[in-house]
Amino acid sequence: MNRLRLSLTPAAFGYGLIWTFLIVFVLFPLTRIFYDAFTNEAGGFTLANFLEFFTDSFYLRSFWKSMVLGVVTVFTTSVIGIAVAFLIVRYDFPYRNLFSYLTMLPMILPPLVGVLGFVFILGRAGTLNVLLMDWFGLEHPVNFMYGMQGVLLVETVHLFPLMTMSILDALAKVDPSLEEAAQGVGAKGFRRFRDITLPLTTPGYVSGALLVFIWTFADFLTPLVLGVQDLLAPQAYLNIVQFVDRRIFRMGIVISALLVILAIVFVIAARQYVAIKDYSSLAYSKVERIQLGPVKRWLAVGFLGLLMLICFIPQVGVLLASVGRGWALTPFPEHYTLEFFRAVSIETPKFIINSLLFCGLALLMCLVIGVPMAWVMGRTRAPGRDTMDALTTLILAIPGTALGIAYVRAFNFPLPFIDIPLTGMWIILPLVLVVRRLPYTVRASLSSLQLVHQSMEEAAANVGATRLRTFWDITVPLIWKGIFVGALFSFITSLQEASATIFLTLGGWEMIPFGIFTFYIAGSQSQAAALGVILIVLCALCLYAVNRVAGTRVGGLFG
Amino acid sequence: MYRKFTILAAALFLLQAAGPGVAQAPIEEELNLITPVAKTLTDPTLADFAKYAKEKWNITVKTSALAAGTPVAYGQIVEWKGRPQVDIFWGGESALFDKLAEQNLLAKLTLPKDVIDAVPVSIGKPMPIPLKDPKGFWTGTVLEPYGLVYHPKVLARLGVPEPKDWDDLLNPKLKGHIAQCAPTRSSSSHATYEVILQRDGDDKGWEWIRHLGGNTGLFTARSRDVPSVVAKGEFAAGFAVPSYMAFEDRLAGFDIKFVAPKTAWITPEPIAVLAGARHPKAAMMFIEYLLSERGQRVAMERGVFPITPKYRVQGAPGSTAEMAVEFTGGMRSYFDREVTNIYEDDKAQKRYAEVNEKFRKEVESVIEDLKKKY
Numbered sequence: 045m046n047r048l049r050l051s052l053t054p055a056a057f058g059y060g061l062i063w064t065f066l067i068v069f070v071l072f073p074l075t076r077i078f079y080d081a082f083t084n085e086a087g088g089f090t091l092a093n094f095l096e097f098f099t100d101s102f103y104l105r106s107f108w109k110s111m112v113l114g115v116v117t118v119f120t121t122s123v124i125g126i127a128v129a130f131l132i133v134r135y136d137f138p139y140r141n142l143f144s145y146l147t148m149l150p151m152i153l154p155p156l157v158g159v160l161g162f163v164f165i166l167g168r169a170g171t172l173n174v175l176l177m178d179w180f181g182l183e184h185p186v187n188f189m190y191g192m193q194g195v196l197l198v199e200t201v202h203l204f205p206l207m208t209m210s211i212l213d214a215l216a217k218v219d220p221s222l223e224e225a226a227q228g229v230g231a232k233g234f235r236r237f238r239d240i241t242l243p244l245t246t247p248g249y250v251s252g253a254l255l256v257f258i259w260t261f262a263d264f265l266t267p268l269v270l271g272v273q274d275l276l277a278p279q280a281y282l283n284i285v286q287f288v289d290r291r292i293f294r295m296g297i298v299i300s301a302l303l304v305i306l307a308i309v310f311v312i313a314a315r316q317y318v319a320i321k322d323y324s325s326l327a328y329s330k331v332e333r334i335q336l337g338p339v340k341r342w343l344a345v346g347f348l349g350l351l352m353l354i355c356f357i358p359q360v361g362v363l364l365a366s367v368g369r370g371w372a373l374t375p376f377p378e379h380y381t382l383e384f385f386r387a388v389s390i391e392t393p394k395f396i397i398n399s400l401l402f403c404g405l406a407l408l409m410c411l412v413i414g415v416p417m418a419w420v421m422g423r424t425r426a427p428g429r430d431t432m433d434a435l436t437t438l439i440l441a442i443p444g445t446a447l448g449i450a451y452v453r454a455f456n457f458p459l460p461f462i463d464i465p466l467t468g469m470w471i472i473l474p475l476v477l478v479v480r481r482l483p484y485t486v487r488a489s490l491s492s493l494q495l496v497h498q499s500m501e502e503a504a505a506n507v508g509a510t511r512l513r514t515f516w517d518i519t520v521p522l523i524w525k526g527i528f529v530g531a532l533f534s535f536i537t538s539l540q541e542a543s544a545t546i547f548l549t550l551g552g553w554e555m556i557p558f559g560i561f562t563f564y565i566a567g568s569q570s571q572a573a574a575l576g577v578i579l580i581v582l583c584a585l586c587l588y589a590v591n592r593v594a595g596t597r598v599g600g601l602f603g
Numbered sequence: 604m605y606r607k608f609t610i611l612a613a614a615l616f617l618l619q620a621a622g623p624g625v626a627q628a629p630i631e632e633e634l635n636l637i638t639p640v641a642k643t644l645t646d647p648t649l650a651d652f653a654k655y656a657k658e659k660w661n662i663t664v665k666t667s668a669l670a671a672g673t674p675v676a677y678g679q680i681v682e683w684k685g686r687p688q689v690d691i692f693w694g695g696e697s698a699l700f701d702k703l704a705e706q707n708l709l710a711k712l713t714l715p716k717d718v719i720d721a722v723p724v725s726i727g728k729p730m731p732i733p734l735k736d737p738k739g740f741w742t743g744t745v746l747e748p749y750g751l752v753y754h755p756k757v758l759a760r761l762g763v764p765e766p767k768d769w770d771d772l773l774n775p776k777l778k779g780h781i782a783q784c785a786p787t788r789s790s791s792s793h794a795t796y797e798v799i800l801q802r803d804g805d806d807k808g809w810e811w812i813r814h815l816g817g818n819t820g821l822f823t824a825r826s827r828d829v830p831s832v833v834a835k836g837e838f839a840a841g842f843a844v845p846s847y848m849a850f851e852d853r854l855a856g857f858d859i860k861f862v863a864p865k866t867a868w869i870t871p872e873p874i875a876v877l878a879g880a881r882h883p884k885a886a887m888m889f890i891e892y893l894l895s896e897r898g899q900r901v902a903m904e905r906g907v908f909p910i911t912p913k914y915r916v917q918g919a920p921g922s923t924a925e926m927a928v929e930f931t932g933g934m935r936s937y938f939d940r941e942v943t944n945i946y947e948d949d950k951a952q953k954r955y956a957e958v959n960e961k962f963r964k965e966v967e968s969v970i971e972d973l974k975k976k977y
Contacts, residue, residue, distance in 0.1 A: 102968045169757075169836030177760075184779075190821055268824040273967070282788060282824065285675045292787070292959075293678070370856020373756055373836040379856065456682065468688050550688060551635050551667030562670050566642040567831045567851055 055511075059426060062413055066435060069479050073450035074304060074442070080453060081301035085290065093298040102274065103299075110276040113195060114257040120200040121256050122249075124351065125207025131348065132208075133215045136333040137341040143348045145591045150355040151205040152583035155542040156560050157576030159198050159266045160569065161358025163189055164365050166197075171361075171375045178375070194270040199260045201355050206259075207252040214248025215241075246317075254314045255440065258307055262443030262543065265561075276303060280445055284547075297453070300446035307441035315437065359580060365573035384574040388559065394552070395559035395575060399582075402470075402555055403538040406477035410534045413478065414485030415527055419515070421486075422493040423501075440483040444543030451476055452547050470553045476544050481534035488530020492523040529590050536586045539579060630656060631882035634666045634889055637680065637687075639673040639790070640694035640872060641827060643851040644905045651901045652892050656885075664885055672825060673699065673790040680708055680877060690880035691889065696790055697733055697741065697873045698952040704740040710876045711739050713887055718894050721911045726937060727869065727944030734871045734910060743871025744893050745907040746937050749791045750863035752833045752849045753840040761839060768864045769799060772815060772840060778977070779820040780839035782832045785967060787959045789826035794868045795843035796958065797951040802866055809965065815842065816966040817977030834859040845870070850906025850930050854923065861930055868946045869937065871910060906930060912938035 084090045097103045131137070132144045153161075165171045168185040176182040188194060218241060226240045264277035273282065276299055283296030336344055366384055368377020389396060417436070421429050455466035466472050496519060504514040520527075542557035549558045556579045563572035634652075638645055649666040656664045671679060673695035680692060685708060692703070703709050712719065722742055725731035734743040753766055763776045772781055786793035800808035820838055823829055829841035830849040834857035849861040874893065876886040892898045899909045903916045906927040915935040918924030928935055951958075966973065 102963065105968075163837070167835070167837050183760075271821040271823065273822060273824070278824075285672065291956075370858075372754075372834060372857050458686070551669045562642070565825050565827050566670065567827050567834075567848060568642070568855070569831060569835075570855070 058416060059420060062417055062420075063428065063432075065413060066432070069475060070435065070439060073447070073454035076454035077297055077301050077304070077446065077450045080294065080297045085294075093294060094302075097295065097298055097302065103279065103295075106274045106276050106279050109192070109274055110261055113192065113199075113275065114260045116196060117199045117203065117260040118253045118257050120196065121204040121207045122253065124200070124204040125252065126211055126249075128204070128348070128351070129208045129211035129215060131344055133212055134334060135336050135344065137336045137344045139345060139348075143345075143352075145588065146352050147208055147348070147355075148205050148587055148591065149584060150201050151203075152536060152540065152580060152587055153202050153358055154540045154557055154560060154576055154579045154583075155263070156265045156269065156557070156564055156572070157362050157579070158202055158358045159194075159269045160365070160564070160573065160576070161361035162194070162198055163269065164361030164371075164573075165357045166194075169373050174373060174375050190271050192272060195267050195272055195275075198266050198270075198358075199256075199263065201358070203256045203259055206255050207249075210248045210252025210255075211245055214245040218244045250314050250317055254310055258310065258441050258443065261306070262303060262445055264445055265542065277443065277445055280449070284449055297449060300443070300449045303443045303446045307443065308438060311434075311437050311441045315434070362573045362576045362580070365570055366577045367574075368570070371570075384570045385578075388563075388571050388575045389578065392559075395554055395556045396578065398553060399539055399555040399579075402474045402477060402553075403535055405474040406481065406538045407531055407535045409474065409478040410482050410485040411527070411531055414482050414530070414534075415489050417482075417486050418489035418493055419519075422490050423498070436483045436486050439479060444480060444541065445547075447476065447480065448544035448547035451544070467548065468550070470550075472548055473545055473553055473555070476548060477538040477541055480541060480544055481538050484533040484537065485527070485530040488533065489523065489527045492526025493519070495526075496522045525593055528593055532586050532590050536583050536590075539583055539586075628662065629660045630662060630664065630885040630888050632662060632664055632885075633882050634664055634691070634885040635689040635882070636666075636668040636691045636693055637671055637676045637689045638668055638691075638693040639671060639676055641848055641851065642668065642670065643854075644847055644902060644907065645670075645693070647905065648893060648898060648901050649889075651897070652889050655892055655897065656888070672788070674788075677703070681706065683877075685879045687877040687879055687881075689877065690882045690886040691874060691876055693744065693874045694872045695870075696794065696948065696952075697736070697743075697871065698948050700736065700741040700873045700875055703875070704736070704738065708878050709740045710878045710880065710883060712742060712876065712890065714742070714891055714894070718891055721913055722894065723911065723938075727942040730944045730947050732869055732871065732942075732944050732946075732948075736873075741873040741875040742890065742894070743910045744874045744890075745872050745899070745902045745910055746869055747846045747872065747907040748863035748867040748869050748931075749795050749843050749845055750849075750861055750867045751840060751842055752830050752844045752859055752861050754833050754836050754838075754858060755860055756858060757836050757839040763839070765860070765862075766840060767862060769795075769842075769866070770811075772842060773811070773818060775818075775977075777839060778818050779974075781815070781819045781842065782821045782823055782829050782838040782840070783815070783819055783842040784823045784826040784829055786962050788824060789843065791826045791845055791870075792843040793955070793958070794870070794946065794951070796962070798866050798868050798946050800958070801945050801947060801950065809961070812962070813966060813973055814977050816970060817973040817975075819970075822967070822970075830859060846931050847906035850927055853906075853926070853930055862932065865943055866945055869942065869944065872907070900924075903927065908934070908937050912936065915939070 081093055082089055082091070084092065128147050132140060132147070163170060166188040167173070168187060168190070170189075172188070173182070173185040177185065188197070222244070223236060223240050226236045231239060262277050264281040267273065267275050267278045268281070273279065280296050280299035280303065283292045283299065364377055365371060367380050367382065369379040369381045369383075371377035417432060420426050421433050451472065452467060455472065458465050500522070501514050501518050504518045505511070509517065540557060542561060545555065545558060546561060549555070554562065556575050560572045560575045560579070563569070563575065634649070636645060636649070645668040649668060653664045653666055656662050669689055676692060676695065677699050680687060680703060692700070700709065719735065719742060722735045724735065724737075725733050726746070736742065751766060751769070751772065755765060757780070758765060761776050761780065763774055764771075766772060784792045786796050796812060799811055802808070803811055821832060823832065826843065826845070827848055830844050830852050832838045833841040834852035834855070844861070846861055846863065849859055852859045874890055876883060876890070880886055893902070894910065896914060899911070899914050903909060903914070904918070904923045904927070908916060916924050916928050917935065934940070
């Protein structure tokens with residue numbers, strides 16, 4: 045077995061650089077918000093902030109409601125996500141490939157756009173309510189959206205694909221011979237599922253569930269649009285964006301610190317569970333798909349079709365709003381125009397340009413940092429690699445809101461020599477994007493690296509190839525697909541990132557999600573919608589590329 | 604090769620020598636704002652200012668506006684500690700500008716005397732609203748009332764008459780149909796709640812506020828969302844909305860209406876140059892431009908009123924200026940009439956946090972109970 049020796053080789057130096065990056069851009073900012081959370085205005089250590097949080101009935105209610113929302117969303121996404129995953133991996137029915145692509149699409153609903161789209165169709169003056177009132181004489185509109193029910197709907201539709209993808213990956217790795225063996229000794233149906241399939245897919249499921257939970261937990265835009273302010277993430281956001289009252293401001297930081305602490309606790313708990321139960325083999329197995337009977341196959345199509353119909357409500361709503369002028373209280377817009385698209389692309393191209401530029405840079409940095417990280421974890425015994433592994437999972441779990449706030453607090457001092465703080469330079473945006481999205485590149489590279497047998501690399505080494513040559517000639521061709529998928533995934537999610545960047549964007553650096561946000565808060569919902577449509581199309585194209593290269597096996601990204 | 608180098612060096616030297624001349628350019632080539640004023644007012648004024656600079660000095664000014672609610676902008680400026688990343692703070696309450704000036708975070712205005720003298724000292728009785736800083740750190744730019752908005756079609760369906768005064772929002776038929784933004788998040792809402800408290804006194808005032816809470820169907824995250832949701836017809840009426848924000852929705856083709864009750868607070872949208880700004884000359888010129896007839900006219904097209912009696916909102920029939928006049932109830936200038944103001948800013952600023960805290964405890968935290976009670 046190859047070992048990376050820690051002498052001062054270039055490799056060790058590179059490894060040191062990666063660690064420096066992680067320490068400066070992940071650990072340091074996080075320590076800064078913990079410092080803020082545990083000190084008072086005078087800078088002395090105190091627990092008073094947390095005491096205040098846990099004795100304030102409003103904050104406590106926010107806390108519990110956030111927990112409940114997270115759990116319920118995990119439940120709803122599980123039901124839908126598992127059903128979809130099983131259908132797609134195990135059964136054959138018409139349009140199966142199409143559905144395997146379509147069911148990934150809800151994931152690329154940009155922040156804010158999803159909820160706005162839903163409101164356009166299901167709001168109190170949305171298409172559905174208008175039809176009910178105009179045709180059936182309904183007096184008061186049905187409140188589908190404003191409240192927890194609306195938040196749950198938006199999160200479920202947005203996040204079930206994460207669950208599907210995690211399970212797909214796990215399911216595709218389950219060796220069918222195990223299930224056949226179970227069948228052979230008489231375990232059928234539910235029993236076989238419970239004793240064999242379930243435990244084997246649990247690790248994938250747990251990581252998917254963790255991600256859904258934390259995502260819901262950290263999303264502040266959706267609840268805010270729907271008027272739900274008594275949740276943790278909206279409270280953190282609202283308290284921090286008002287600076288006047290320093291006490292409320294500090295409570296915002298305390299809540300962000302709390303979000304990070306909770307994320308760490310959940311990650312540790314999940315890792316304990318997954319570590320114990322990881323029996324799945326590493327290789328993807330060929331799965332024989334079961335042909336569904338004539339009735340069942342159309343039931344499957346019907347179920348998926350109905351699901352897609354609900355999932356595409358936001359896209360339809362956003363599309364209509366982006367071309368409709370003065371659309372209110374009619375089922376569909378009455379005046380159509382392309383002026384909003386022109387306004388956000390030709391007249392002010394900066395949103396699209398900045399997005400592509402910053403996310404492209406982030407993508408490059410993800411590759412430069414992420415692929416070596418995966419290699420260190422998968423192929424070496426370098427000291428600290430377990431910590432690195434844990435850290436990538438943790439990064440995935442840190443709410444973007446908290447990270448953005450941590451950056452504002454930590455990097456707002458003038459740097460030596462240039463005398464400008466990092467927060468005053470645009471490079472901070474690609475940097476925060478790299479940190480947020482690095483885990484996807486690392487995970488995808490790592491999981492494909494694990495599928496390449498080391499004997500191939502060893503064979504190359506035996507005939508005299510250098511380590512670098514081996515890597516380049518043997519390893520890379522075998523794992524490029526995994527790297528490509530991971531990197532593209534980092535890119536897509538960077539394009540959609542808003543929670544961390546909202547706090548860091550200054551004039552001139554606006555990316556598409558920030559543009560959506562500013563248009564929305566300036567009351568120009570149609571411009572926001574037009575930018576949303578552009579973003580959705582960009583991401584859908586990338587996702588199509590992912591789907592073509594990797595099929596449905598893009599799980600393993602989230603472990 | 605070597606010769607080329609010398610020529611290059613000489614050229615560079617000449618350029619350097621020309622340096623001081625360049626530095627004496629009338630304004631810098633960049634200007635950045637931080638502002639709670641919506642894009643729909645900042646974008647056209649900045650764009651026209653860039654045009655003006657090009658015409659007057661043949662200088663291309665790159666402008667940008669960082670959108671931030673009043674409290675956020677204020678906090679951000681304090682956080683920058685005199686090393687601001689923008690040049691100008693525009694909009695919000697004048698009291699916050701006074702606070703910034705006390706912390707030495709504002710630069711004194713150096714406007715020509717006739718420009719600043721054209722802005723009256725104050726407007727309104729019995730409580731005068733200051734329109735410029737006697738110490739010279741800030742000046743008002745435009746006048747605009749914080750009123751209420753409604754959607755006539757939604758009201759008609761509910762069988763509710765069009766509201767004229769704040770109290771009309773307490774109509775039981777409007778229960779669940781009102782949108783507002785909490786005073787903790789919105790300065791227009793905070794100011795308007797102060798109007799109610801100073802009109803009715805503490806006990807009755809708070810009872811009124813709780814009652815409105817019981818009628819509220821949506822607490823928005825920002826004040827700008829209030830006219831948006833009403834324009835869309837999602838909610839019937841909205842509380843404490845700056846006139847020009849509602850007017851933008853009207854311009855966007857929505858059927859939204861605005862009314863400023865007699866006691867509505869009028870803001871002068873103060874403006875100031877930040878101490879340590881990197882483009883101080885461009886900043887000062889922008890303010891001068893904004894107070895000029897040209898700047899005032901651009902602003903008037905967006906639904907606000909001139910800060911000086913010298914101009915009145917006026918345009919060709921069918922122009923946006925005329926639409927704005929119709930939208931705000933036929934008024935062309937605040938200096939044409941008696942302005943009533945009962946809002947005392949000192950009083951409001953002294954208990955700013957207290958009112959916010961009380962709102963949080965007695966309205967936001969118990970909103971479900973209030974909905975049952977009223």
